[in-house]
Each structure stands twice: as C-alpha cells, then as structure tokens.
Amino acid sequence: MSVDFCGLELAHPVINGSGTFDALAACEAFGAGLLEDFPFAAYVSKTITLEPRRGNPPPRVWEVPAGMINSIGLPNKGLSSYLANDLPRLAGITTRGHEPGGELRGVPLFTNVMGSTAAELRELVEACDRHEEIAAVELNVSCPNVQTGLDIGADPDQLRAVLGELRGATGKPLVVKLTPNAADVPACAVAAEEGGADAVSLINTLRAMALAPALDGARARPWLGGRTGGLSGPAVRAVALAQVAAVAERVRIPVIGMGGVQSGAHARQLLDVGASLVAVGTESFRDPGAGRRIARELQSER
Amino acid sequence: MSVDFCGLELAHPVINGSGTFDALAACEAFGAGLLEDFPFAAYVSKTITLEPRRGNPPPRVWEVPAGMINSIGLPNKGLSSYLANDLPRLAGITTRGHEPGGELRGVPLFTNVMGSTAAELRELVEACDRHEEIAAVELNVSCPNVQTGLDIGADPDQLRAVLGELRGATGKPLVVKLTPNAADVPACAVAAEEGGADAVSLINTLRAMALAPALDGARARPWLGGRTGGLSGPAVRAVALAQVAAVAERVRIPVIGMGGVQSGAHARQLLDVGASLVAVGTESFRDPGAGRRIARELQSER
Amino acid sequence: MSWSSATAKPERRPLEVTANERVGSYRLLRVHDPDGGCAPGQFAMLAAEQHWGGGQDERPFLPRALSVARHRGGEAHFLLEDVGPGTSRLCELAPGERVFSVGPLGRGFRPPQPGRRALLVGGGVGIAPLMILQDRLAAATRALLGFRDGERARAAELMLDVHVATDDGSVGHRGTVAELLRRELEEDREAEVFACGPGPMLEAVRALCSQLQVPAQLALEAPMACGFGACFGCVVPARDGSYLRVCVDGPVIDAEALGEVGEYAGAPA
Amino acid sequence: MSWSSATAKPERRPLEVTANERVGSYRLLRVHDPDGGCAPGQFAMLAAEQHWGGGQDERPFLPRALSVARHRGGEAHFLLEDVGPGTSRLCELAPGERVFSVGPLGRGFRPPQPGRRALLVGGGVGIAPLMILQDRLAAATRALLGFRDGERARAAELMLDVHVATDDGSVGHRGTVAELLRRELEEDREAEVFACGPGPMLEAVRALCSQLQVPAQLALEAPMACGFGACFGCVVPARDGSYLRVCVDGPVIDAEALGEVGEYAGAPA
Numbered sequence A, B: 001m002s003v004d005f006c007g008l009e010l011a012h013p014v015i016n017g018s019g020t021f022d023a024l025a026a027c028e029a030f031g032a033g034l035l036e037d038f039p040f041a042a043y044v045s046k047t048i049t050l051e052p053r054r055g056n057p058p059p060r061v062w063e064v065p066a067g068m069i070n071s072i073g074l075p076n077k078g079l080s081s082y083l084a085n086d087l088p089r090l091a092g093i094t095t096r097g098h099e100p101g102g103e104l105r106g107v108p109l110f111t112n113v114m115g116s117t118a119a120e121l122r123e124l125v126e127a128c129d130r131h132e133e134i135a136a137v138e139l140n141v142s143c144p145n146v147q148t149g150l151d152i153g154a155d156p157d158q159l160r161a162v163l164g165e166l167r168g169a170t171g172k173p174l175v176v177k178l179t180p181n182a183a184d185v186p187a188c189a190v191a192a193e194e195g196g197a198d199a200v201s202l203i204n205t206l207r208a209m210a211l212a213p214a215l216d217g218a219r220a221r222p223w224l225g226g227r228t229g230g231l232s233g234p235a236v237r238a239v240a241l242a243q244v245a246a247v248a249e250r251v252r253i254p255v256i257g258m259g260g261v262q263s264g265a266h267a268r269q270l271l272d273v274g275a276s277l278v279a280v281g282t283e284s285f286r287d288p289g290a291g292r293r294i295a296r297e298l299q300s301e302r
Numbered sequence C, D: 001m002s003w004s005s006a007t008a009k010p011e012r013r014p015l016e017v018t019a020n021e022r023v024g025s026y027r028l029l030r031v032h033d034p035d036g037g038c039a040p041g042q043f044a045m046l047a048a049e050q051h052w053g054g055g056q057d058e059r060p061f062l063p064r065a066l067s068v069a070r071h072r073g074g075e076a077h078f079l080l081e082d083v084g085p086g087t088s089r090l091c092e093l094a095p096g097e098r099v100f101s102v103g104p105l106g107r108g109f110r111p112p113q114p115g116r117r118a119l120l121v122g123g124g125v126g127i128a129p130l131m132i133l134q135d136r137l138a139a140a141t142r143a144l145l146g147f148r149d150g151e152r153a154r155a156a157e158l159m160l161d162v163h164v165a166t167d168d169g170s171v172g173h174r175g176t177v178a179e180l181l182r183r184e185l186e187e188d189r190e191a192e193v194f195a196c197g198p199g200p201m202l203e204a205v206r207a208l209c210s211q212l213q214v215p216a217q218l219a220l221e222a223p224m225a226c227g228f229g230a231c232f233g234c235v236v237p238a239r240d241g242s243y244l245r246v247c248v249d250g251p252v253i254d255a256e257a258l259g260e261v262g263e264y265a266g267a268p269a
C-alpha cells in the first residue's frame, strides 16, 4: 500500500490534518511507543508562525451536529522554538503502517507555516529549507480563524504572486493548503499550480459561528473566544468531496484531500475523485488511532 | 408576535425557504385546510424561470450527516404557467399564526425568480410587478445546482450592476438571495444593498457532492443525476449563523436568515445576530408543521 | 367499490410503538394510530423520536417512507427490512418507544377494473402494500411473491393464496416472480396486476403487462426527503418525458404512464 | 507514596458496560476494563458505541471527558450527571452495551506533601475524582462536599468521613463548601487541599487557599474535543499569562500555577 508523494515514500496514503495531532503531547498521553509506530504515514505539524502566538482566549471549541467548530487561533511557540525544541524530537518518527507486523518506515515530516506577508512566508520557507528533518512544507493560506492568510488564499492572482516570490526559497515539496471559503476554489488551485506548488491540500475548515446558550430574554453572545471559528468533521464531508473533485479535475499536481473523513470508505471516496493522499483531522479526536484504522480499512476496501 | 417586513405585515417571523415547500402539493397531501391555516407567515415560491424546466435526472437527493444534498435543478412550469395556473390558487392563503385560535391574517406571497442574464431577470421582475397577488420578489442569484445565477451572486460588482438594471422594474420589495459559495459574502450583501435591494436572504445551499456506494473494486461514481448538489440542514447551521451575523453587521436593509433551523432556539439565534425573518427549509421535510412549531417555540422563548 | 386516499395532518405526530415482531428476515412493527385509516398503497414517513441519527455514517437524518402494510384495531402495521441506518433503527424499536409519523401520504391503489380479477405481485419487502390491498379486496386474491431466499420467504405467511418464487429455489418456484406472473397471465388475461417490489422486478412486470396488454398498477419507491411534494426529490421519468413525483403522483402509478422503471424506483432488492 | 499516571493505548477501546446504578441525581456507571489502573484524577474520553448522535440538537458527536471515580476488580467506575446530550446518552447505557474509551488520560493528583493532611473538597459531580483519591490515600481523609440539593447530596454516601453543605440547606450546612473549608483551615492549616467542582467553587477554594497559604491541587474541567493534547481546545489561563491545556497539563493543576478559575473551567454546576 506504500505510496509516492512528490518523491517521498509513505507507508500508506493516510496522514494527519495540520493542527489536529500533536505528536509530542500524544507521546505523553500514550507513551513513547507512539513515535515508533505512528498512526499516520506522514506527520503534518500544527501551523508555525515566525513569532510565538498564544492563540485565542477560551472557550475554543463548540460541538455542532456531526462536527465541531474550533477557534484555536494557531497557538505555537514560534519558528525558532519549533526548530530548536520540537524538530529534533520529531525527526525520528517511524511507523509499521496499517498492520502490527508491517515493515518499519520513516514518517516524513511536513511543516505547516503561515505568514501574513510574502516576505514572512519566504522567511519561514527558507528556514524549513535549511533543516533536513523537514521533508515538505505546507503553506497555510486558508485558516479562517485569523485575519491574515485568508485573503491570499481566496484570490487566485494574489496566491500566484506570493508563490512566485517564495517558490525559489526551497527545493522541498511545497504544498499549498487552500481555503474552502472562496468563490472558485479550483481557480485558486490552478493559481497555486502556476505559482509552482508541488501539491495542494484541502479543505480547511468552513467559517462558522456559535452562540452561547442564551439566558432568559437576553440576546445570545458569541461562545467562542475568537468570536468565529472553523467548522470541521462529517458535516463538511460532502463539501470537501465536491471541492477535492473539482480541484483534481483542474490541476495535474497531486491533491491531499481532507474534510470529515471517518472511515476507509470515506478516504476511498476522496481517492476516487482524484486525491493522492487523504488527511484525517477531527476523527482523530474521537479515536487517536483513526489514522491507522482508516489506512487498514482502506486496504481491505481495495 | 406580528412583524413588519419591508412594509408587509407578517403573523410571525417564520417563513419557508424557497423550493422547500410546495403549497399546492401539500394541499393535496394535507387537505385544503392547509391554505387556510398555513404553517408559514409568508409563502416563498420555488424558483421560477422564464421557460419551463424539467430539472435534473434522478436520483436528486442524498442524505448526509445532519443534512442532505439536493440536486433538484429548479424544475418549474415556467413563468407563464406559474402566473396563469398557480398564482390564482396561491393568492388567498391565510394563517392563524403560531397558535390554533390566533387572528386570521393573509400570507404574503414572495415569488422567487432566476434568470441567467440581467434582461431575463428584468423580464421576470416586470411580470411579477404586474400581478398584485405577488407581495415581494426574491432573486435567486445563488443556486449552486445550475450553471447560471451563481456568478452574478458571487461577484459584488456584477451583482450591483444587474440590480441596477432591474431595480426600476418594480416597486415591490426586492429580496436578493445571496450565494454562500463566495469569498466575501458581506461584500456581496453590501453590493445588493447599493444596487437597490430592499432585503437580502441567506444562506442558500453549500456546493457539495455525493458518490454512489461503490461496487467492489470499482471507482465510485457521482450519485446525483446533476453530479453535484447543495448541502442543507443542521450541518450548515453554524456556517449560516456566521454569514448572517457578518452580513447583518454590514447592511442596513433587513436580512432573512436561514440554514439548518430546526427549533425556536435556532431561529432565535439568527434573530439575535441581526436577522429580521427566519426561513425554514430542510426541517419542513422532517416535519411539515415545522414552520408553525418553530414560531410557537420562538414565542415561548421570548 | 372505491378507496379514497386519506389526508394526513400537516405535522409529524408522535405515535407509540405497540409491538415489534420478527417475520423471517423482516420486522412487523405496529404503532398505535387511532386516527388512521388509509387507502391501500399509501405510506407514512417515519422517524424514531429518540436516537434518530448517530448510526452508520452519522445517519439517519430524514424520515423514512414505509408502506402501511395493514391498518386494523387502531393500529398501523409496517413491514420492515433492515437495509441501512434508518430501517435499522426502526427495526430495533421497542414497545413504548415513539415514532414521529407523517401520513398517510400519496395515492394508493385503485380497485380493479370491473370484470378483471386482481393479481398481486410482490417482491421482498415490497409485499407490504399488497397485504393491506388483499385485506381490502372483497374476494380472495392470488398473490405471487418473490423472495431472495427462504428466510425472507417466511413473510409469505402474512398473506393468503400465495405462490412463492425464490432466487435460490429454497421455497416454491426457483426463479423470478415475473415467471410466475407470465404463467398466470398466459392462462387468463382478464386480470389486473398490482405490483410492488425491486426496480428490476417492477420493470419485468411492466414490460410483460405491456406486451400482454394487461393493465397494471405499480407501487414505486424512490429516495424521498419529504413525502408530500415539497422537495421534488423523488421523481421518476414518465412515458411522456416529464417527471412524476412518486410521493404525490404515486406511489401507485399506472404502468402505462411510465417509461422504463429504473433501478432506484423499486423496493430494496 | 506516589501515584504514577498510567499511559493509555493510542486508540479508542470498546469496553462493556457492566452496571448502571442510580445514586441520587447521578448515575454510577461501571465498565469492564481489566487493563485499567490509573492515578487518581485521571480521566477517560467516553462515547457510546451505538447511538452517539441524534440526540438534542443532533448531538453528541465528540467523546465526553469523565473522571475515573474508581478502579477496582477490573472495572472502572464513572459518576455521571445528565447535563446534556452526551451525558444523557451515557446515563442511559444498559449493561451489555459498549462504550468507546480512550484513557486513562491526563495528570492526576500528586500525594500530599509530607506532614500535611489531605482535605478533599468536592462540588456536585466533581466529587468523582475525589472518590478514587480517597480510596488511594492510606489514612482516612475528610471530605467536604457541596451539592445543590438533597437529591444530589445522596452521592455523599459514596465517600467516607464526609461533611456536606447544600445550597438549599436540605442536608448538612446551608451554604457553600468553601465556607466549610474556611472553618477547617482556620482550625488547622497544616493541610493540603484536593478540590474538584464547578468553576466558582474552585475559584473560591483557590482564593481561600492562596489567602491562607495552603497548597491546593485543583482538578479542572474544560470543554474538550480530544483529551490528549491534539486540539488545543481545552486551555485555561495560567498565572504567567500563557495557556495550559487541561487535558495534558492537567486536569489536576496546582492552584498556584493558575490565574483566576473561569466559569468554564469547572464541573457542571
């Protein structure tokens, strides 16, 4: 079941969605064995920014029918701390793939970065380029929780231009994570391809909102500390399928499909409409072993 | 609980979403009494086009987690048949509002129209203007199931221009039903307001897709006859809330909020973020009495 | 003799489940419905009041269309086959639980034309509307019923004067119910056929009756969202090229008015 | 004496429910969990295997965090209050049904500092982690428990050496458990407080202990999506301005490390 993605060899086609699996925290919860037999075939980091970010004030999550809204606000320790403290620990992750006795393989590390300007993004990409532990770079141009980022991703021209400025900064595979909150997502994907992206990934979360349970007579107020957030989970699966299918039809570069995947059958559908890899986000919250389980189900589907 | 909407008096703030309640068919299923005590405070027609349309080939619906996808394709008998055959029967609808003994009031008729050019839309609006049975006109510039319509609604400049060309065609309240598949929905709402709209309504369905259950080994194919469709129901509620809130903050004209409303509490949330009326779509499929029930629950919420 | 279609209340009604019995592979569900009464062939949209959702793939969400299989003693009966998350939940309902019901809905069967004997043709769980039809027909009526296997064929005991066909030959004729129908009609064409079953079966019945010029009323099924004409989701193509809504123009439609019966227009196979 | 936090398997495990008993307003749920064992204060993320979803507002969807209230005889016990669709579904589980469980998770209580007597302070269903804590403490430990009313206060019987306060005065002291705590601490400050309960109660405990310079370990609660540090959803502000993840930095956190305890950082009120 091993697959090639932009020249990287992956044990199977199931990886994690950025920001939905913290390998180091999971290691505390589940023990160090987790990093020896990782549930995903590649590990995508949470979004890293140049400067440290605290993230949004709580509450940060809200449950909705068949999904959730998050307003995490991209907390992270900033680029230097990530490179100095996390990277060494993330370098040696391995996996046995979808079955206990499987061959031991390395788990390539994808570092997801976000910047509010092309210059910031270039600096982030350059830094990633200097670290051989990093196998690929994913650009988050789509996170709806933060003011920045969004506009670049929703406007094909701007996206193409930004990529033009930073493409030269690395020879590593460059994945552009598209925003689903755009009028014409395939056009954005084409712009990413023209700008030199080696792959695109989608969907990120849909802009959404939750109100706190209202007290008698009072007007309800936003529940999330960040006011609005992003919708993920099975509720968005049919939207993801439509966007992935539409994008895969328009670009020649590989597509990483995600959004509401809970089972091998769902992963299979994304592959069937043209994705090369499938990422799992919210389902990991319900089952930390979801990555491996879905890879296994996918195997028995074929 | 009676409310004013663009000068029309409504028994309560709950109306139906276009295309989700066929008053004449319902009359066959539930008897003529339905039109005497209608579940909604206004009746919004299914989208009417100049020429008759058969709609998309079946299957047309697919169930998803907490919602459904439809690919109906706007079947309708065309403008002349609508005006000649349906309108007379729809003219005298009344309601007792949210409780059995309530005061008897007229149920204003909103005719929802769609055209692929400004000229077509103008012709539709002019025709509506000539019929006094029609209280208001809703422009569908957003239906994702059909090639036309979508682009006008997703591009603020085009939307403003189109409205400029047809606004003069009627003095009746003109409601613009926005598309949710846009990068900046509030900007589209502002454009509608600038173009002379008396109100905006949102959200329409989110572009989505379903694949038929795959046979062993085969690649899954689209389930819906129309290939893609629109997602509605509770799955989109949090997206609707975010878009309605963002739009209501930016425009002064009234907003009709909809998307996944199932209860008075949900309706209340849309009103709390700035909607003037709430429309119910998919929930009517689960409960044909949803309109009245939600109005009643809303009343006891206040 | 004539059966007038009953009109439903324009809202979902919570009805109490009174019994749930196994009949071979199927379930016979009874709900307390004193207002009831309906024409044979009408259906109801049912959803469990509790735990409707959260099943396979986070479904069901919409209510499910079920033929009224019987209405007697203030109870409506439904015959159910578990084919997915909705029917699975309905099949596990225990007495005392409640279902939301909208119905009876749709246009049922019309009585047979004078001078023609009724011939009931059912496939699988599609026998449901034929049960109530047989109850309502004055004289005993022959029923030709096809099932996939013997376990399913046990549902034949719910009807009278039955000839059974099974795909695997475990009970009755090995083969299709259309073969039984051809034999019957070749003996006596002064019949009118009332059929309900999987799409391919209905199509075979339609083609045969058309060939032999025997009138047939087909009870169709189609994926439905609402059941009362609101969503335009349940269409089947008519012979004249237009689309018919199964829920309000049917579910019982004259074979003559139809084009070919598609895969999705029948009961679970 | 020391309790090492147990490490969970990195996947959800289906565990069988063995019992579900009423205790006043609460439910004591037992599940078969032979691998188990955990430090007092650790929790598990639970979801019913069937019918998780389709409740009020089409929820639940995510698993729910529940403190392990006891672990003995190969069974984990959970004390549950029905406050919404998730706990409602868990409260109705019947023996033989299964729950998906991820756990034990988080950092539990540390043993009291040498020379200090442990003093357990619980509010409502927040007594759950104190039950297992009392089991593990060598000597009998006083428990000060606050409840809204007498029906809830019946859960006090699950612990030993209990002093109860109720809001309505129906049982024990009329007033708050923080008032009981103040009395205890005024008599003898050589104590260490172990507390779990609603946000306002925890804040009162924190403020009091800070004022009287008594060390306190607080078991916090926060809306959680994952329970193992993946989502960054469960944060509470630390005194130093950073955010702590309740699921991996807690749920038990030294009162000293915290800023004010917010409304959402406690057990259901």
Ligand SMILES: Cc1cc2nc3c(=O)[nH]c(=O)nc-3n(C[C@H](O)[C@H](O)[C@H](O)COP(=O)(O)OP(=O)(O)OC[C@H]3O[C@@H](n4cnc5c(N)ncnc54)[C@H](O)[C@@H]3O)c2cc1C
Binding pocket: B061, B062, B063, B064, B213, C043, C060, C064, C065, C066, C067, C068, C078, C079, C080, C081, C082, C083, C084, C085, C086, C087, C088, C125, C128, C129, C220, C221, C222, C223, C224, C251, C267, C268
């Ligand atoms: C008028 C009428 C009368 C009927 N009478 C009876 C009756 O008396 N007894 C009875 O048992 N059945 C009856 N049916 C059929 C019954 O309504 C269906 O079997 C039921 O709706 C299936 O629901 P489910 O959730 O169990 O399975 P689903 O999985 O929803 O449906 C089964 C089939 O639907 C398709 N499907 C799969 N996934 C989806 C999806 N996500 N969205 C939409 N379609 C999907 C596939 O073709 C699948 O094989 C009747 C149908 C109609 C229209």
Ligand SMILES: Cc1cc2nc3c(=O)[nH]c(=O)nc-3n(C[C@H](O)[C@H](O)[C@H](O)COP(=O)(O)OP(=O)(O)OC[C@H]3O[C@@H](n4cnc5c(N)ncnc54)[C@H](O)[C@@H]3O)c2cc1C
Binding pocket: A061, A062, A063, A064, A213, D043, D060, D064, D065, D066, D067, D068, D078, D079, D080, D081, D082, D083, D084, D085, D086, D087, D088, D125, D128, D129, D220, D221, D222, D223, D224, D251, D267, D268
């Ligand atoms: C570490 C830890 C240990 C816990 N231990 C226990 C225990 O032992 N026993 C016990 O009974 N409880 C315990 N809890 C609390 C328990 O997890 C919650 O009561 C439970 O998650 C509530 O879920 P619900 O579906 O029943 O109610 P919900 O309705 O989900 O939640 C109740 C509260 O959450 C908020 N809320 C309402 N709607 C939503 C929504 N859509 N999305 C997000 N939040 C919403 C509101 O503030 C509401 O009052 C613990 C919590 C944590 C974090």
Ligand SMILES: Cc1cc2nc3c(=O)[nH]c(=O)nc-3n(C[C@H](O)[C@H](O)[C@H](O)COP(=O)(O)O)c2cc1C
Binding pocket: A017, A018, A019, A020, A046, A047, A070, A072, A074, A112, A140, A143, A177, A202, A203, A204, A205, A231, A232, A233, A234, A236, A258, A259, A260, A261, A279, A280, A281, A282, A283, D231, D232
């Ligand atoms: C709690 C949470 C945090 C997320 N953080 C990030 C992030 O830091 N960067 C990013 O690009 N995407 C982030 N995402 C988006 C996911 O990677 C994924 O695109 C999305 O959740 C859809 O997939 P799912 O439905 O499987 O969760 C986050 C999603 C969730 C639910």
Ligand SMILES: Cc1cc2nc3c(=O)[nH]c(=O)nc-3n(C[C@H](O)[C@H](O)[C@H](O)COP(=O)(O)O)c2cc1C
Binding pocket: B017, B018, B019, B020, B046, B047, B070, B072, B074, B112, B140, B143, B177, B202, B203, B204, B205, B231, B232, B233, B234, B236, B258, B259, B260, B261, B279, B280, B281, B282, B283, C231, C232
């Ligand atoms: C079956 C179906 C048909 C619809 N037809 C139309 C239509 O003809 N014109 C239109 O403007 N919107 C149409 N809509 C969109 C609804 O009016 C509404 O905007 C949307 O469904 C969101 O609301 P809901 O979640 O309450 O259904 C349709 C929706 C559904 C589900």
Ligand code: FES
Binding pocket: C223, C224, C225, C226, C227, C228, C229, C230, C231, C232, C233, C234, C235, C245, C246, C247, C248
């Ligand atoms: S099921 Fe909705 S129109 Fe027939």
Ligand code: FES
Binding pocket: D223, D224, D225, D226, D227, D228, D229, D230, D231, D232, D233, D234, D235, D245, D246, D247, D248
């Ligand atoms: S609950 Fe997800 S990080 Fe704590």
